[in-house]
Amino acid sequence: MQNRQPTEKSDPVTITLTDRLFDTLQRAIVEGEIQSGSKISEPELARQHGVSRGSLREAIGRLEARKLVERKPNLGARVVTLSYEQLIEIYQVREALEGMAARLAAQNMSDREIAELQSLLDEHGRQIEEVHGEAYFQKQGDLDYHYRIVQGSKNRHLIGLLCNDLYHLLRMYRFQFGMRSKRSRQAYDEHHYLLNAIAARDPEMAELLMRQHIRSSRRNVEKMLLEN
Amino acid sequence: MQNRQPTEKSDPVTITLTDRLFDTLQRAIVEGEIQSGSKISEPELARQHGVSRGSLREAIGRLEARKLVERKPNLGARVVTLSYEQLIEIYQVREALEGMAARLAAQNMSDREIAELQSLLDEHGRQIEEVHGEAYFQKQGDLDYHYRIVQGSKNRHLIGLLCNDLYHLLRMYRFQFGMRSKRSRQAYDEHHYLLNAIAARDPEMAELLMRQHIRSSRRNVEKMLLEN
DNA sequence: TGAGTAAAATGTGTCGACACTTTTAAAAAG
DNA sequence: CTTTTTAAAAGTGTCGACACATTTTACTCA
16 A cells, blocks of 8 residues: 555645636736736736636635735726835734734744744854845745744634735735845844744743834834835 | 715715625624535525526625635535634734724824714713613624724724624624623723723723733633533 | 717626536445 | 445536626717
């Protein structure tokens, strides 16, 4: 008897046409390929991707749920318009949700997960040394780190909200506002303090540090955008 | 020249078939008319409501976005199954988000809104006197109160998450778990303290009080469900 | 020439039909 | 009678078509 799927009951992971389309469009929107604020023509997009309008419509519906497009009856869908105000709002929501995530992570992350995150962080540290605090870290590393903390909360609602809804919107801003941070060294340190609090199983402190971390991240963004 | 619509640019508020269907189904699910955990047959539901499957499908998609139904490819949609664990998770998310909402409300609510909320609260107080702390308050009054605070945050993301996504799921639990609170007097008092903090424009205190309020509300639910 | 109107073109909302998948029921094998 | 195989039924995913709404274009009249 050979090795098959892991012991889990493997539901046949069917990927529907709408699924693929949704992923494609989401990526295109996040990366600015489809311009922010632009109108979406159903017939045209459907033709471009070789699918029927029905399938496209469902995909657009999901994008709407993630607040990447806005839709008005009979007028059609537009890609959301990015704004400074909205970005601040997102940071406020993140502060609340990720603060709670950190609190719960301090209670619920397994020792193994904490150890893995520790190595990930060490890896980041090395990269910062190398490139002297350059871009890569903030761009992907930061997201990875936050992603793991959120997962560590084990709260599926929280995870869904942050990793499905907000995550992509935030990525969209990072892409299109060119938000490379000049404080990766400081962010790295903050990540360390936070992880220590989690490892010490101190929920109160973990939440506090996460909120501070996101707040300074927000201030950094504010400064950066005002220069512009 | 006669009075017309208020000065706002009145986009023709067209209500699409899918919209109506969505509202109907949402109500039915929240109130338990369509049983929690039950499978949804598209052809049957479509026939019952006299619409095509396409429209129904879009409505189901929106319900899925609000986490009122779960969908698996080729297997169809089911109404979510309510669970104790999930309810706790929702309270944790609420604590984070509404805490932030209260903080922002202390900064952003207008004096007028605060005054109105004050009268609403007085009204509640009278009702509690009358019926000696009976059901009505917790059921609708509590929701109204929280709703206004959230609106007062002026953060559209926060408002969307709480008033669109979470609100109905929470109502579903209240309906189906028969969650009438025996602590309406205490809740009323807590509402008062919180409003005072908001009126004093003290964000820190407002957040603290809101979080405490939701936490005790959660503890109350825990107790109630363990008795059962 | 320009404001207003009519008509064409485009776009969205809704529907019914068909292909393929899953579930149920019936038949066959042990 | 239980288990396996096969066939029917029901259900979901996807499509193309049509009705109505909105936008654009062409035309009329001042």
